[in-house]
Amino acid sequence: MTPALLEIITPMPTSFFNCLHCEQIFDQAGIGQNMRQAELERHTEDLQEAAARLESWLEEAIRQHRARLHIRIVDPASPEGLAFSMRYWAQKYPTFLINRRIKVVGWRHDALFQALDETVTGHPARNTANEAS
Amino acid sequence: MNVLIVLLLAALGIAVGYGFYARSIDKNIIQPDPNKATPATMYMDGVDFTPASRNVLYGYQFKSIAALGPIVGPIVAVRWGWLPAILWIIFGTFFIGWVQDYSSIIMGVREEGKTFGALSYKLISPRARTILLIFIYLYLLLIMGAFGKIVGFDLMSNPAVPLGVLIVLGLGLLAGQMTYRWKIDILLTTVITVVLGIVGIWLGSLGPVKDFFLALGGGAESPIVFGSVTWAQVLWSLVVLIICYFGAVLPIWRFAQPITYVAFWLVFLGIIGGTIGLIVWHPAIDVAAFPAFTSWDGKMGELGALGPLWPLLFVTIACGAISGWHSLVSSSGTARQLEKEVDALPVGGGAMFLEMFLATIALLTAVVGVGGAQYVELVGAGKNAGVFAVGLSNFLTHIGIPTGFGLPYASVFLVLMALPIMYLDIRFMRVASAEFLGDSIPAMRNMHVGSIVALLLSLLLIWTGFWSYIWILFGSSNQLMAALALLLVSLWLMSKGKNYQWSFIPFIFMFVTTMGALARTSYVVIKQAITQAATLPSDKIIGNYIAGALGIVLFLAALYLAYDAVRAIQARLAEGRAEAAAD
Helix, strand or coil: CCCEEEEEECCCCCCCCCCHHHHHHHHHCCCHHHHHHHHHCCCCHHHHHHHHHHHHHHHHHHHHHHHHEEEEEECCCCHHHHHHHHHCCCCCCCEEEECCCEEEECCCHHHHHHHHHHHHHCCCCCCCCCCCC | CEHHHHHHHHHHHHHHHHHHHHHHHHHHHHCCCCCCCCHHHHCCCCCCCCCECHHHHHHHHHHHHCCCHHHHHHHHHHHHCHHHHHHHHHHHHHHHHHHHHHHHHHHHHHCCCCCHHHHHHHHCCHHHHHHHHHHHHHHHHHHHHHHHHHHHHHHCCCCCCHHHHHHHHHHHHHHHHHHHHCCCCHHHHHHHHHHHHHHHHHHHCCHHHHHHHHHHCCCCCCCEEECCEEHHHHHHHHHHHHHHHHHHHCCCCCCHHHHHHHHHHHHHHHHHHHHHHHHHHCCECCCCCCCCCCCCCCCCCCCCCCCCHHHHHHHHCCCCCCCHHHHHHHHHHHHHCECCHHHHHHHHHHHHHHHHHHHHHHHHHHHHHHCHHHHHHHHHCCCHHHHHHHHHHHHHHCCCCCHHHHHHHHHHHHHHHHHHHHHHHHHHHHHHHHHHHCCCCHHHHCHHHHHHHHHHHHHHHHHCCCHHHHHHHHHHHHHHHHHHHHHHHHHHHHHCCCCCHHHHHHHHHHHHHHHHHHHHHHHHHHHHHHHCCCCCCHHHHHHHHHHHHHHHHHHHHHHHHHHHHHHHHHHHHHHHHHHHHHC
């Protein structure tokens, strides 16, 4: 059975990854992890809280569905993120996309997990979760 | 000859090189197994080891290997004539460039994603890892020197450029605020910042603005402050380094990330527009004005000799033909994300051949976009990057964009390509100094102290010496890494009992060539500093001694490496003989 694909368009507390040349240098010199950790701690509190909340939701989703679920996070502040935001008209973050057909906007735990359940178990999901909360 | 023929030759190089030679080695020697687990699938941790589709990985690989190198190198190298330069770009990629990138990925995958340093330690000697780190540090310093001169001395000194750059930087800060603080969606953020960025570049090209910045830089004949350095060069190199300071100490989300994001779109639009303009225009190369071959020592018109074609051409064009930098990206970055072994060739080989195409376009900006007479004039005035800006703006005129806007746009484009690398470079140097010197000198743990020390070292290199020598040393440090990568791959192939000639012969060529370039450059700069002490400006004398010292350190490090490599090869061959005797 093909696993369901859950994609989340949301800003994440990234540390670097916008200069891939530099990333390689940091890693080769063995100081990449320390630098990334220091940068992560300098992000805004609300972004860190959002990341922590998302992490707990994803852990819950993985616990429930294990290998039947593939997860991917797309940062909107990237060329790929912009293309995604335009294609799926994501104007608020996070926006959750299930199999690129069902869209759940915002922190709507029950709507997201219900749609995930229905998709993973094979029952057709009602496309009622489209509006932002 | 029409430029379309040059583009066609490059395309033919790709078709034969990738489609026949690379595929043949992939199929007959490496024999990738699509069902074999890769480190990305075995050790998936969601951070370093993450399987990615070959399409995504192709983009990652290309973005990692392509920066200013494939643009500036070919522009400098056409002083030997455009034919040697294009031949090295095509044949260098064909026989060496893709070999290194692809085999580094394969070696990384089959050695469980080990870093290049760890592989050097294992396959050559413990000392090889230290030598690699020395290369990396010197490489970073040389990046700051080479790019700092291009941006501070060359591009920002053009009065039509600074306002556009400063506005784009401001818009980057705005993009960060809109994204992370005001939670505005990315589409609106992108449209507002990119459109305003274009308007800002246009504003910078207006007469009164140019007059203001010209006056700020001391007028049309900017006064000399010391040695041969003018007030405009001092001013704009300091401004560039202040930008780097903020890039090094401010949180990534506040400065580096959003500025790079806005800059990406402006650079992307420039590349697309320029390529379309070139194809629409498709002029013939005027071989009378821009000879296919000028002279063996790179003397073109009134420009002085650059040096012997061998070895200097082969380090002047590094990225675009073969660059050691790519092996770092391939071995520890891409190799940890490869989903299947069979993806190594399209990702590693494919991205290298695309970079070859980018280098070809850059070469054409000098040859047809600028032309021989103006090229000599610009390079003679020390405006190497200006050649690309003028050439690109000429391409843009063929899609209706006037030079009055196209020229500052192309100059801002180059500044935006270089700045993110520079401020992250400084960020690395400050963290590295805190890590390695923090215990003995506690002040180095302070981010401001570490950044300022790195900036002062960079400033020393920017304000002194000749740019062309710094560029050759930058290329040499890069190519030494390439030689190291090819050596590692050859040793690894030997240890697996596979044919290694296809990587060992390129290693010999790269090693001998780079050592020749380093020895010659070190000799010339030190000799010049000694024999011309009475006539050279003081800054150039200091710069020549610094460049000479850097060259000698690199040369000695490479000698140590060669000594260890010979011993490793001897040991490997002895092992083979012992195994054969036992059988």
